[in-house]
Amino acid sequence: MRLLSVAAWAWVGVITAQAAGLPNILWITSEDNGPQLGCYGDDFATTPRLDELGRQGMIYRYAWSTAPVCAPARTALISGMYPSSTGSEHMRSLTRLPEGMRMYPQFLREAGYYCSNNSKEDFNLEKPGQVWDESSPRAHYRNRAPGQPFFAIFNFTTTHESQIRRRPHVAVHDPARVRVPAYHPDRPEVRQDWAQYYDKMTEMDAQAGGVLDELAAAGLAADTIVFYYGDHGPGMPRDKRCPYNSGLHVPLMVYVPPAWQKLAGPGYVPGGVSDRLVSFVDLGPTVLSLAGIPTPVWMQGRAFLGPHTAPAPEVLHGLRGRMDERIDLVRTVFDGRYVYVRNYYLHRPLGQHVNYMFQTPTTRVWKELFDAGELTPAQSAFWLLKEPEELYDLQSDPDEVVNLAGSGPHRAVLERLRAANQSHLQAIRDVGFLPEGEIHARSGPDAPYTMARDPRRYPMESILAMAELAAGRDAAALPRLVEGLSASDSAVRYWAALGILTRGMTAVAAAREPLRQALHDPSLFVRAVAAEALGRFGDPDDLEPALDTLLACADAQASGAYAATAALNALDALGDKAARRKAAILALPTKDPRAPQRAAEYPARLIQTLSERLP
Numbered sequence: 001m002r003l004l005s006v007a008a009w010a011w012v013g014v015i016t017a018q019a020a021g022l023p024n025i026l027w028i029t030s031e032d033n034g035p036q037l038g039c040y041g042d043d044f045a046t047t048p049r050l051d052e053l054g055r056q057g058m059i060y061r062y063a064w065s066t067a068p069v070c071a072p073a074r075t076a077l078i079s080g081m082y083p084s085s086t087g088s089e090h091m092r093s094l095t096r097l098p099e100g101m102r103m104y105p106q107f108l109r110e111a112g113y114y115c116s117n118n119s120k121e122d123f124n125l126e127k128p129g130q131v132w133d134e135s136s137p138r139a140h141y142r143n144r145a146p147g148q149p150f151f152a153i154f155n156f157t158t159t160h161e162s163q164i165r166r167r168p169h170v171a172v173h174d175p176a177r178v179r180v181p182a183y184h185p186d187r188p189e190v191r192q193d194w195a196q197y198y199d200k201m202t203e204m205d206a207q208a209g210g211v212l213d214e215l216a217a218a219g220l221a222a223d224t225i226v227f228y229y230g231d232h233g234p235g236m237p238r239d240k241r242c243p244y245n246s247g248l249h250v251p252l253m254v255y256v257p258p259a260w261q262k263l264a265g266p267g268y269v270p271g272g273v274s275d276r277l278v279s280f281v282d283l284g285p286t287v288l289s290l291a292g293i294p295t296p297v298w299m300q301g302r303a304f305l306g307p308h309t310a311p312a313p314e315v316l317h318g319l320r321g322r323m324d325e326r327i328d329l330v331r332t333v334f335d336g337r338y339v340y341v342r343n344y345y346l347h348r349p350l351g352q353h354v355n356y357m358f359q360t361p362t363t364r365v366w367k368e369l370f371d372a373g374e375l376t377p378a379q380s381a382f383w384l385l386k387e388p389e390e391l392y393d394l395q396s397d398p399d400e401v402v403n404l405a406g407s408g409p410h411r412a413v414l415e416r417l418r419a420a421n422q423s424h425l426q427a428i429r430d431v432g433f434l435p436e437g438e439i440h441a442r443s444g445p446d447a448p449y450t451m452a453r454d455p456r457r458y459p460m461e462s463i464l465a466m467a468e469l470a471a472g473r474d475a476a477a478l479p480r481l482v483e484g485l486s487a488s489d490s491a492v493r494y495w496a497a498l499g500i501l502t503r504g505m506t507a508v509a510a511a512r513e514p515l516r517q518a519l520h521d522p523s524l525f526v527r528a529v530a531a532e533a534l535g536r537f538g539d540p541d542d543l544e545p546a547l548d549t550l551l552a553c554a555d556a557q558a559s560g561a562y563a564a565t566a567a568l569n570a571l572d573a574l575g576d577k578a579a580r581r582k583a584a585i586l587a588l589p590t591k592d593p594r595a596p597q598r599a600a601e602y603p604a605r606l607i608q609t610l611s612e613r614l615p
Contacts, residue, residue, distance in 0.1 A: 022112065022149040023260045024141070024224040025287055026215065028208045031070060031120075032235035033159040035251040036201055044177060046202045049209030050228060050253070057226070057255030058268055060304075062336050063278040064316045065232040068240055068247030069323060073232050073280060075124040078103045078131075080284035080299030082317065084331075085428035087439045087448025088124035089321035092598035095439070096126045098298075098447040103131050104284035107293050108151050114144030117153045142218070149223075151287065154211050158204040161235025164197045165360045173198040181246070182378045182399040183238050185369050189361040197234055225264075225290060226255040227283075237363045238382050242350055243318040243332040244392070244400045245339050252278060254305065263290060264305045276312045277336060278304055285310070300428060315420050321432055325602040325609075326352035327569055329432055330386075331425065333417045338410075339400060340417035341390035344433075344471040346502045347573075351382040355605055388472050389414065425464060429453055433463050434491050435525035437562030463491045470499030478507050485514045490523035497529040501536075508537035516542070519549045524563035528553045532570035535577060547574075547581050556603040557589035564592070568606035572613070579614045586611055 037047045039054035066076035071092050072083040079097065083089040086097065097103075105115040106129065116139035117132050134143060141150035157163070175191035178198070184190050208228060215221050233239040233247040240247060256264040267276070281301030288295060289306030302310035318332035329344040357363050369375050370383045378401035391407070391414050392400040404410040424430075429452035431439055442458065443451040452458045466484050469477050477499065484496025497518055500507045508515065515538070518530035527549050535546035553559050553567035571578045571585060578585065590604040 024149050025151045026224050026226045027153040028211055028228045029155045030204045030230050031157050031160040032240055033230040034233040034249050037251055047205040049205045053255055054253045057253050059273045060252040060278050061273055061275050063250050063252035064248045065250050066280040067319055068232045068243050070231055071122045071124050074122050076280040077283055078123050080104055080281050080301045082300055082428050084319050084430040084432045087431045089319055089432050090436055091322055091324050093124045094596040096447045097128055098450045101298050102128055104288055105131050107288055108291055111291050114148045114150045116141055120155045156204050156207050159200045161240055163200050164193055164235055169196050171195050182401045185366055185379050187365050189365045193362045222257045222259055228253050237357055241323045243320040243330050248318045265309050268305055276304055277316050279316050317424050324354050324356060325605045326354050331421055333421050337394055338413050339392045342421050343386040343388060344467055346386055346471055349383055349385055433467050435494055437560055459489055466492045466495040470495040473503055482511045482514055485518055490526055493526045497526055501529055501533040505537040508533050524553045524559050525566055528567045528570050532573055535574045551584055554588050556592045561592035561595035561600045561603055564603040568603060572610055582614045
C-alpha cells in the first residue's frame, strides 16, 4: 500500500498522544549508505518514498556518523557520547559506562515510553541494565500497552556491504550510467558494485515506505515524529571504514506532524533544508529533548530539536580505530565545507587488508590494478602510506582527492581545524591513544571513561604530546623520540617506538640499541613495535630476535587477543622476512578466553591471511 501524503495521514489518531502529552517517535535506519537519495540531489537514485518524507519534513544537509563503521557508530548513538571517550571506538570491542550513566532509551522508559528495537544493536558498550522493552526481530510498537507512547527503531540491512556484492544480481540501475568517484578505478566490477548499491537503495526505500504505511494504517501517523538516517557511508571500499566525508556523511531527515511542530522548536521548518551540523552523538539528546527530558550532563551531544535544543556546534568530529583485524588511529574534523584528517599511524595505509572488505569485487580489482601500476595518483592514495595531515575542500573537491594540507592559501583553515581537533581530544579525554589492551588493563574494574580522568592512570598530556611528535616524518624529532623510549609511561614509550618505526631505516639505525632494549619492555605493545622496526629496517642480525619477540607476543592465549593482534599485524608487515617462521605462526594459539568473543576472533583471521600471503 502506498504511503498516504504526509498531509493526509498526519491528522489521524491525534487524541491519544495529545492526551498523554508525549509524541511517539519512530526511527527508520539503514546500513552502509550515504545520502545517495533523490531528495539529496542524486539524480541517479530511485528513492520515491524517502524523497517524499524529505519533502514534507526537514532534510539535514550536514549529518555525520561518528565512525565510518557500524559498531562504534551505533555506540555513539546509544550513549550520546564519543566512542573515543568511552574506550569503545574499536570495531567489535566491549567496554562499559561508569556507574550511574545510562543509555537514552532508559530515560525514555522511565518517562513512560515503550521502547522497541528491531533489531540490530551492535554496541561496543555493555548495557547498564534493561535498555529496551524488547530488542529482537519481533520487536514492535504494537506490543506496547494501550495508549502508551512509543519509541521504536526499525533497521534495514538491505544496503549493507554484504548485499552490494551478492551475486547473481540482475541490474536495475545501468552500470554504464554510474558516476565513479575519482578515487575508484573505472572498471566493470566497480560500476557493477555501485549500480547494485543503487538497486539496494531502491529496495530499502520501499521497505522504509512500508513502515510508514503501517504507521498510517494503525492511525498513529499524526502522533509520531519520524526520523530516517543511515548508519555511515556506503559499503564500498574507501567509503566504509574511512573517516572522510565519503565514509561519515549520512542522510538524515525528520518529519514532525503538525500537531507537534510547536514542540520541535523554531529550528524545524516543514519542507526545509537545514545547514546545522549534526553528529550521531546528538541524536540521543534530541530524542530526549522531544520527550521533554534534559540532556544528561555526561552526554556529549547537543539536542537539535525540542525544548532542550542546544546551540549548534561549529565543527563535527569523526574517528577511525581498529577496523576488524587491522589497527589504525585517525581523527577527523568537518566545518561544513572543509574536512581535516589527522593520521597517527603513518606506517600503515588506509587500504590495509581487512578480510571482509576484500570480499567486495571492487576492492580486489582495485588492489590488482595498484599492484600493476595502472592507477592514477588519486586512485593510488588509498594503498599508499598516509600523510600526517589531510585537508579537503568539498566545494571544489567532493571526492576528497586533492590534499590541501600543504597549500599556503589554506594555511589558516588547516590551523583552525587542527586546533579544533586538539581541543576536542583533550575535552573528551580521548583514550584511543592507548593501545587497545591498555585501555582495559589500566581501567581494571572501572570504566575507561573513569580511568581517563585519573591523571595517574592516564597522563594524557604526555601521551598525546608524544603521539603528535611520532605522527610525522621529520628527522629533527628523532632525539626526543629516542628519549621517549625510556619514559615511565608505557604509552609514551609505545608512541616513541612508533615514531621511530614511521621514519624508517635511518631512524631505526640511529635508535638501534634502545630499540633492542625495548624488545624486553614490560609492555607487549612496545615490544611489538620495536620488533617490527628492527625486523623491517634493522641490521640482518636484528631479524631473528625481532621474530622471536613477535611470535611470543602473537600467542593469543599467553599474551591476550589485543597484543596478539598487534604482533600479527607486525609480522604481516615484515612480509617475506617472516616466511622462515611460517610454520610457527600457523601453530600459534589463537584463543584468548579473557577477551570478548568478537575481539577474540581477530588473531585467527590474521593467521589465516598470513597463511595465504607468506611463501
